[in-house]
Amino acid sequence: MRALVIEDDPTIGSGLRRGLARAGISADWAKDGVSGLEALATTQYGVVLLDLGLPGLSGLDILTSMRRGKDQTPVIVVTARDEVESRISGLDLGADDYIVKPFDVDELAARIRAVLRRRGGHVSTRMECGEVSLDLASHVVSYRGIEIVLSAREFGLVEALAERPGTILSRGQLEEKLYGWGEEVESNAIDALIYSIRKKFDKDIIRNIRGVGWAIPGKLS
Ligand code: CA
Numbered sequence: 001m002r003a004l005v006i007e008d009d010p011t012i013g014s015g016l017r018r019g020l021a022r023a024g025i026s027a028d029w030a031k032d033g034v035s036g037l038e039a040l041a042t043t044q045y046g047v048v049l050l051d052l053g054l055p056g057l058s059g060l061d062i063l064t065s066m067r068r069g070k071d072q073t074p075v076i077v078v079t080a081r082d083e084v085e086s087r088i089s090g091l092d093l094g095a096d097d098y099i100v101k102p103f104d105v106d107e108l109a110a111r112i113r114a115v116l117r118r119r120g121g122h123v124s125t126r127m128e129c130g131e132v133s134l135d136l137a138s139h140v141v142s143y144r145g146i147e148i149v150l151s152a153r154e155f156g157l158v159e160a161l162a163e164r165p166g167t168i169l170s171r172g173q174l175e176e177k178l179y180g181w182g183e184e185v186e187s188n189a190i191d192a193l194i195y196s197i198r199k200k201f202d203k204d205i206i207r208n209i210r211g212v213g214w215a216i217p218g219k220l221s
Pocket of ligand 1: 008053054
């Protein structure tokens, strides 16, 4: 799962990213409202952390436009202590929760998990692909009777392959799915992740198609 942080303040933005990382989620970071909406239009996010006071479009404008356009992605509003009224408007407009600045990253991680669990009742957090099954809320992957909580990146890789059963994804496609904007990616990063996932389960969990990429078979064979 991927998150979107819409926040113009660099300190708070990086705090939000740390909180997300604690919850095992990697994030894209939009620094104003317009680029936030653009990101939402092109990418399916698992959760949005939304600042209310943004240059240009405000957080409430973004939330209104999301819910009007039937975008039901979970939203956690980030507010200042004195923004009680906008916090209430946010909840009325369909935000799932809010967090008050300055926040504690562990508390943020716990709130994100709680929102995803609550949403779990409405939206399935389970995903199946052949013999591999994933729980998107807890990051548990099961394969041939083994259940393991994977790291955010490992989970992201299995999720990316499981979203398209039997489809081969290249190194470039996997890098794009796993790493946020402007993040430095080491040339062997994908190989290292695949190595560690196979070591935890079995090498058959991910098939390698030499020179092309990797896949998880969709049908039991
Ligand atoms: Ca702000």
